[in-house]
Amino acid sequence: MFHQEENPEQPVVVHWLQSIDEPDVALALVDPAVFGLNYEFALSDEEERLLQMEKVEDIAVLLIAYKPQPDADSKANINANINGPIVLNTRARLGMQKVLVGLEADVTLKSKKPAA
Numbered sequence: 001m002f003h004q005e006e007n008p009e010q011p012v013v014v015h016w017l018q019s020i021d022e023p024d025v026a027l028a029l030v031d032p033a034v035f036g037l038n039y040e041f042a043l044s045d046e047e048e049r050l051l052q053m054e055k056v057e058d059i060a061v062l063l064i065a066y067k068p069q070p071d072a073d074s075k076a077n078i079n080a081n082i083n084g085p086i087v088l089n090t091r092a093r094l095g096m097q098k099v100l101v102g103l104e105a106d107v108t109l110k111s112k113k114p115a116a
Contacts (some may be wrong), residue, residue, distance in 0.1 A: 013063060017086065017095070029062040030080055037063075038086060041100065050096055051089040058091040 007104045013034055018064040019025040032039060043053070069080060088095040 007071075015062065017062075027086070028065040032061065032063050032080075032082070032085070035080075037082065038099045041098065043087070043098070047087075047096065047098070051087065052092040053089055056090075058089050060088045060090050062086045062088065063112060064097075075099050 013030060015029045015031075017027045017029050028058070035070050043051070063082055063085055065078050065080050067077070068079050082100075084099050086095055087098050
């Protein structure tokens with residue numbers, strides 16, 4: 001996972017998660033806390049083993065950000081998938097997508113800059 005060098009005037013909002021096996025595959029990730037979202041959910045024993053979780057402090061929860069297809073009715077710049085956060089063990093460098101069932105919400109991130 002990487003991001004551009006932080007500018008004090010513009011804090012880092014988007015991180016990039018790039019596949020080691022498929023370098024052409026990368027996901028834009030955003031920290032849900034930046035947008036006032038706080039996740040609380042339990043991981044199964046199998047998920048904890050998959051992530052090699054030893055301490056909760058090693059775990060990061062991030063959202064996949066994406067640009068929707070142009071739609072005349074939509075003014076959204078970037079959307080975030082809040083129903084399927086990415087759960088990363090930053091120490092072990094392992095991750096998974098946690099699908100949350102029954103969560104009815106959507107997040108749209110709006111840029112203050114005009115669309116190019």
